[in-house]
Amino acid sequence: MKMSAEEIIxxxxxxxxxxxxxxxxxxxxxxLTKDSLNIYADTQKRSKGKELKLQSIKTVDCxxxxxxxxxxxxxxxxxxxxDFRCSVEQTCWNAEITMALIDYQNRKALQDFKTRQDDESAxxxxxxxxxxxx
Numbered sequence: 001m002k003m004s005a006e007e008i009i010x011x012x013x014x015x016x017x018x019x020x021x022x023x024x025x026x027x028x029x030x031x032l033t034k035d036s037l038n039i040y041a042d043t044q045k046r047s048k049g050k051e052l053k054l055q056s057i058k059t060v061d062c063x064x065x066x067x068x069x070x071x072x073x074x075x076x077x078x079x080x081x082x083d084f085r086c087s088v089e090q091t092c093w094n095a096e097i098t099m100a101l102i103d104y105q106n107r108k109a110l111q112d113f114k115t116r117q118d119d120e121s122a123x124x125x126x127x128x129x130x131x132x133x134x
Contacts (some may be wrong), residue, residue, distance in 0.1 A: 007033045010096045013043075015069075017083035025085065030093075032100055038073075052082070054104040060097050070094065 010032040015025040016039065028079050029040040040049040063071040069085040072094040076082070086093045 007035075009033060009100055010093065011088060011091070013086075014090075014093060015085045016037075017085075032096055034095075034100060035104065037097060037100075052076075054101050055108070057097075057101055060094055060101060062094050072097075 014030045031038040037052045059075045061073045071085045074082045
């Protein structure tokens, strides 16, 4: 998961709610890139990080804002919910993740469109049929 500086959109600390029964909030160092959210247990990013690819994210839901924290949930395409919170001073994390997700989806749509166009132009024997008005 080597990243160049120009790939990094945002880097900093988030708190992630643990999946266990007690559901403690644990501080994580997070790095948002154009393709993923990388989550590390330590600030030096020496631990093996978890990579959450943007292609696997369905939505980013802003759940609540208090005097101290902004709480938000990332919902994956397999409906797993991952809860995060950040201090009010770092409130734009959920917006940055949402914008990165939209950018990723737009890039993917353009790529799919170009692939379809290339496939259509590669089949010269088939004519496109145009619908005519009655």
